Amino acid sequence: MSLESKIRSLKAHPLIQVLADNGGNPRTLVLIEPLWGVPYNLIAPFATLYMYTQGITDVQIGLILSVTMAVQVLFSFLGGILSDKLGRKFTTMMGDFFGWVLACLVWAVSNNFWLFLAAAILNCFEQINQTAWYCLLIEDARPKDLVGIYTWVNIGGLVAIFFAPLSGLFVRSYSIVPVVRVLYFLFALTMILKTLITFRFCHETKQGKIRRAETRGISVFHMLGEYRQLIPGMLKNRGVLKAVAVSVILYVTNMVSTNFFGLYVTQRLGLSENFLALFPILNAAVILIFMIGLQHRINATKFRIPLWIGLALYVVAALVLIFSPADRLGFVLLYVFIAAVAAALVNPRKDALLQLNITPQERARLNALIMASTVALSSPFGYLAGWLSSMDRRLPFVFTLLLFVTAMFVIGRIQEPQVEER
Structure with missing residues (x-):
C-alpha cells in the first residue's frame, strides 16, 4: 500500500471522521487533553506512595478521600449554577486554575496530613470544572458522535501514559518524594497552558449563551433553590437513575483502584515501586489498541451489551488481583490487561449513556446535580476503603468486585437510549 493510500485510509477511519465533523470546542478540548493527561498519569501511580512515604497512614488517606468528596458535593452544585451564569468556557478555565494549578502547587510542597488535605480540597474546584467542561465538549457536537468524542477524550489521556517510564x-534514581514534587510543579505549568489555550480557541456554546441570558440578574441562592424543582424530575426518570447508579459504582471502584492499587502490589505482593510506572503503560497500550482498532466495529451493538461485558471483565480482573500470589508479576500484568479491556468497553459508553438521558436545556444543572449525587453517595467509601485496607490490603478489591456485580445487574435492566442523527 502506497503512502498516499495509507493517508486516505487513515482519514477515512471513523474516529478521524468524528474530529473532522465536530470542529471547534470538541476538537480543541480533545487535542489539549494530554496537557492534563501527561502530568496526571505520570503522578498517579506514585501519588498514594508519595503520601504514605511521608507518614500519612492508610486511614488518613481514606479520611482525606471522604472529607474532600463531601466538599465536592457543594462544589458540584455550584458547578451547574456557575456554568449557567458565567458560561461554560469561563467556568472551565476557573476550575482548571483553582482545581489544578493551585492544588498542584500545594501538593508540590506538602509534607503532612493538613497540607495534603488542603491540596485535596483545592482540587475540589475540579468539580466545578467538570460540569462546565462536559457542556463545552458536547453541547455543540452531534449526538450520534458522543461515543466517538468520549473515546477521543480517553485516548488523549492515555497517550500521556507512555511517558510514565520517565517518572519510574x-x-x-532520586527517590519518590523529590520526583513527585517536581512533577506536581510541572503539572501546574501545563494546566496554566491548557487554560490559556481554552481561552484562545474555545467558544461559548449555543446553550451556554441561552442559559447565561436566562440567568442574568438571578441570584445564586435563588438558583440553588431551583434544584428542588429538578430533583423530583430526575428521580422520576428511571433511565437517569440507572445511569447515575452505574456512574456512582464506577466512581467508587476507580477511587479505590487509584488510591490503593499501588499500596497493594508493593506492600502485600512485594513488587518493586519501579513497576508502578509499567502498569499504566500496559493499560494504556491495550485500551488504545482496542479503541482505535475495535471500538468503531462494536458501536452497532449500542450500549448495554458492551457495558455488561466490560463489567464482567472487571469482575474477572478483580478476582485475578485478589488471588495473586506474592512476587508474581505475571498475575498483576494479567489483571492490568483484563481491566484495560474492560475500561475500553465501559468508560466511553457510561459517559455517553448519561448525557443521552438528560434534557439538553438543563444539561449544566442536571450534570451538576448528578455529579453532586455521585460524589455524595460515594463519599463514605473513601474512609471505608482505607479502613478495609488497614485490616487486609485485599479487602478494598473484594469490595470493588461486589460493586461490579451490582453494576452488571443494573446494566441488565437499562433500555437502549434513542440517538438523534443531528
Missing part, C-alpha cells in the same frame, strides 16, 4: 526512572 527518576524515582529509581
